[in-house]
Amino acid sequence: MDGERIHDTARPARTRARVGACEVSLLDLPGGRNLPPRRPPVSMLEVIAPLEGPVAVHLELGTPLAVRENEVVYLAGGHRYVIGGQTAGRVLVVAVPESVVIDYIETESLIGSVHESAVLQPVKRFLRGLLEIAEPLGALPEYLIETLLWEMVVSIVLEGRSADALVRPRATCLDRATAYILANRADRALTPATVARAVGVSPRQLQRVFMSAGTTPSGEIRRQRAELARSMLQNDDFRGFTVNQIAHHSGFGGAAELRRVFSALGHPAPRSLRLRSTPVSVRTPEIVSAGRAPSAAG
Missing domain, CATH: 1.10.10.60 (Homeodomain-like)
Incomplete structure (x- = not known):
């Protein structure tokens, strides 16, 4: 079975899941048009991972970031951005408290990308599975899943630690x-x-x-x-x-x-x-x- 790409077109039970302080969203990207602007709260970090790509992440200032299926972009600190693409597709967005990963991110540059992540595809499959759960989570499952979401985001960021803006020199x-x-x-x-x-x-x-x-x-x-x-x-x-x-x-x-x-x-x-x-x-x-x-x- 090919584990490198995810092309399951079935609609999950929901397109947004709130787990503790974290949130997972599945966004439908219309071909040739942009999604409405997004701005994560200052205290949150958002990880953007296309299921079908590439997509473009347009920031308020700077060159748009092209993101392929085997890549992610993270943004924090209240940056406003817009997701767009030439073809229709879907994008997963995971929001976690910025405090979870702040030890690995340069405070002066809270925008970065991670390429060729070994854990990205398993993470995407887990997130899709989470959106398939229609019933409310109990206290323990929610606690464990929230912890796992933190661990996944930290793992992705750590894999890209050689990239610019990752791992503070003073850490x-x-x-x-x-x-x-x-x-x-x-x-x-x-x-x-x-x-x-x-x-x-x-x-x-x-x-x-x-x-x-x-x-x-x-x-x-x-x-x-x-x-x-x-x-x-x-x-x-x-x-x-x-x-x-x-x-x-x-x-x-x-x-x-x-x-x-x-x-x-x-x-x-x-x-x-x-x-x-x-x-x-x-x-x-x-x-x-x-x-x-x-x-x-x-």
Whole structure:
């Protein structure tokens, strides 16, 4: 089966899907005419990916950007743009919070393109599948899909990191590696080796970078997975899930591994954490009267 091109002309169940703070839109492009102007909110970044191309992305200032099927363009910071093309086709537009990818984008140039992305076609198929879902998503599916959308956009941007305007010169290797781990911590296939490849360094160099900060790549992966599991255990939306299920959704192999990591990090046992009252899920500083020590209940 040819996985390089997507030519499914069937109409999905919907042409727009809102998932948390993200939005996925499927736009019909009339041949020879432009779509209405778009301007993403200042806090959002939009990724434009043609299903049938090429298309032209016309910016307020500058030369139009030609985008083929194996390419994407991203725009952020409230840039106004118009999509057009000589032939009829469809375009996927994914909007995510700019904060998700800001560590990989030069703040002075929030317009860029990514060519020959290895993950683009699987991402397009996932987005089409998302638009096929007609019924509302539950709390956990929405949370997981939103996280996956973030990871996909970060992956696409990272693949084009050698292009202009990607990866801030002042962003350190540690910053980029930590951000990548945060975006991919729920993936059980995440390893120090995959992190090293993502940020463009050798595993040995990555190890030295984390050791200079007093930790290791493996330790950071475990810590961020534990934080994800802890937040899910303390969230009433996930009360219906077992500790083992939460462990899997957080990137661990199972409940036993989760318990070991929690113990190593000094966290309460998962079941004990879940039994605590809901207000404990968000730790806020206690207001302590003079001469009175804070409660040890936390």
